Amino acid sequence: MRQTTDAPVIIIGAGLAGLRAAEGARRAGYTGALIMIGDEEHPPYDRPPLSKDFITAATPPDVLLRDPEELKNELNIELRLGQAAEQLDVPGKRVRVGQAWLNYSSIILATGYRSRTFSTNREEQSLYPVRTVTDGIRLRERLASGARHVAILGAGFIGSELASSARSKGLSVTIISTVKKPLAGALGDQVADALVQLHRSNGVDVRLGCSIAEVSESSIQLSDGAMVPADVVAYGIGGEPATEWLAGSGLELDGFGVVCDEFLRAAPCVYAAGDIASWPSKLFDQQLRSPHWTAASEQGVSAGHNAVSDAKEPFDTVPYYWSDLYGKRLQFVGVATGDEMMVVRDELPDGGFLALARSGDRISAACGINMRRQVGVARRHIRQQSPWSIALEDLGVDQNLPVLSRV
Ligand SMILES: Cc1cc2nc3c(=O)[nH]c(=O)nc-3n(C[C@H](O)[C@H](O)[C@H](O)COP(=O)(O)OP(=O)(O)OC[C@H]3O[C@@H](n4cnc5c(N)ncnc54)[C@H](O)[C@@H]3O)c2cc1C
Structure with a gap:
């Protein structure tokens, strides 16, 4: 067990996995200093509602995962928000945040994914990604200000949920996907077909195998030339791991995130959890990642435990996710x-x-x-x-x- 006199345990990323890591470390009996660095201005919050009722409900659900007072008083976390980790020195056991180098006894990387951005040659109105609570508030306000026709690029889970939420408000919705069978890779052909059928039976205009070429004030032109009415253009087209700051650290990065061992350890005293972490799954006999809520939560607890404990426990799980549609x-x-x-x-x-x-x-x-x-x-x-x-x-x-x- 790490001693209270050691350098602090540092968690990078104030999201779901970061919070669960803090809880896991405390549950394992760690009583020393715990610092959480987050580049957003918000304490850890829940993302799933952002593409669901948060954008359309009369009163948006509270998305904070824990009361900030609890973070301080119960978990004794020193929360540093609006600050980004910029460099990791693995042999020196220190991380650079701004100009300051912070020493750690263990560090847990839980920086998640960022939205891929989308733009066209001509845009006469703003486009709306949905990843952060700031994105959610922006889209919510736009939908509430007299929007009638919503176009959504991306028919993955987030795009599909946006379509479902917008339809629940009676808005007309067009969903546009560059692939002909959205989600077939994740769910198989039959489920993918059933989802397209579900959108259509709920009155959504589904355009497959094309993209958005131009965005005018009240319509968009698709790459196949078709014009579609749209006074709001939102998108959910996947993301990229927030790991660019780890380049040169010596950690194994595979393009999807940080490659870990069965203890979610990426290097001595360095652990990773959440959307960026992959682990060698015994159950599935492969290096696995599960960039979804349940695995982020489970991995956070496990990485937090292993970061402070001598009795390390291997991590494995059966990936699980859900989506709410219509x-x-x-x-x-x-x-x-x-x-x-x-x-x-x-x-x-x-x-x-x-x-x-x-x-x-x-x-x-x-x-x-x-x-x-x-x-x-x-x-x-x-x-x-x-x-x-x-x-x-x-x-x-x-x-x-x-x-x-x-x-
Ligand atoms: C709109 C939306 C809806 C979703 N719905 C579902 C659902 O229905 N079901 C489901 O299973 N999953 C869902 N998910 C996925 C789920 O929310 C994620 O898997 C989960 O949030 C991952 O947690 P995380 O802690 O790894 O990353 P995040 O929650 O992304 O937190 C990472 C934090 O680290 C910060 N950060 C990044 N880089 C740095 C840095 N260098 N320094 C400091 N901080 C940094 C980020 O800004 C962020 O605040 C949804 C995701 C989104 C975006």
Whole structure:
């Protein structure tokens, strides 16, 4: 266990994983100094509401993850906001923040992703990314100021949720995706098709395989020449890891983030957690990343524990994420690299949807819409590495259903 006389434990990134890391370190019994550096002006807050009810609800939900007083009094965190870490000296065990070098006994990197930015040759109105609470407030205010036609670039989870939120306010929505089957890589073809169907059945104009070429005051021109009415243009086109400041540190960076060992350790006394961290998963026999809420939370706790504790615990999990669309809950568990995909229930738009993926003799992933219990059961079987037939039996699925496709 780190001693209170040691240099502080430093957490870089005041987001979900950073907060959970502080909680994990305290839960492991660490009582020494804990400094959290965050480049945003806000204490740790929750991002999922930002593409959901935050932008349209009459009263936006409170997104703070913990009361700032609790951070100080219960977790005894020295919170330094509006400051960015700019350089890491691994052998010297110090990090540069502005002009100051801070020594650490352990450091946890939890800097997350940044929105990829989008622009066109001609823009006569502002464009709206959605990643930070500042983005959310900006879009919320714009939607409330008499917007009627919303165009959304990107049909991934964030773009899809923006479409769903805007429709809940009765706004006309066009969703534009450069790919022909959005989310097929993450969810498989059948689920991707079901999602497009879900958008359309909720009155969204879905344009696939094109982008936005120009933005005028009240319309946009698509790359295929079509004109679409739009007085608000928002986008959710993925992000980039906030790891540029780690270049030259000697850490292994793979373009998606920081490569860690099974203890979420990237180098001696250096740990990573959240969207930027990958780990060697025993369950899935591959270096895995899961840039979603649940893994960020779990990894934060684990990295915080391991950063201060002599009894280090290996990290592994079954990736999980959810998305809320048109009053339905989509959930995905596992890793979509199976051999076969089987759609076992397909009752959209009014009912549910469940697809299971198989890898060898094991269930490797499940995706459900309004199938919470089944997704929970599937997650347990994926974690237990149950044989396919046993998982299917427990899920009450007919073993003789035809397999629809490779994942
Ligand atoms: C709009 C939106 C909706 C989402 N909805 C869902 C959902 O429905 N379900 C789901 O499973 N997941 C969802 N997610 C994903 C989930 O929120 C993320 O996986 C989670 O926030 C990752 O936590 P993190 O701590 O790794 O990163 P972040 O929450 O991004 O926090 C990282 C923090 O570090 C700061 N930082 C970056 N660089 C530096 C630096 N050099 N120095 C100091 N600070 C720095 C960043 O500004 C940020 O404040 C959503 C994400 C977004 C953006």
